[in-house]
Amino acid sequence: MLSNQPSVEIDLLAEQAMKLSPNDRTDLAERLLFSVAATQPALHPSWGPELARRVAELDAGAAELIEADEVFAESRRIINSHLVGR
Numbered sequence: 001m002l003s004n005q006p007s008v009e010i011d012l013l014a015e016q017a018m019k020l021s022p023n024d025r026t027d028l029a030e031r032l033l034f035s036v037a038a039t040q041p042a043l044h045p046s047w048g049p050e051l052a053r054r055v056a057e058l059d060a061g062a063a064e065l066i067e068a069d070e071v072f073a074e075s076r077r078i079i080n081s082h083l084v085g086r
Contacts, residue, residue, distance in 0.1 A: 017028055043051075057063035 017025060020028065054063065058065065
């Protein structure tokens with residue numbers, strides 16, 4: 001079961017980790033991230049061409065990245081405008 005509260009063990013580990021040097025903390029963080037990434041399912045092969053197309057558009061300057069906060073704010077604005085119109 002997922003919880004919003006970190007466990008006591010995680011709190012203790014974090015406390016110990018903060019005592020490490022910055023380089024060691026970076027190494028630990030990378031190891032933890034890679035361990036999680038290794039458990040994530042791979043993308044479906046059909047996404048390969050779509051991702052390549054999107055990267056090519058970005059590289060060519062034909063598209064631009066938008067911050068997630070901006071996307072979510074705009075999405076909320078659109079949804080709210082439709083709800084108000086009901």
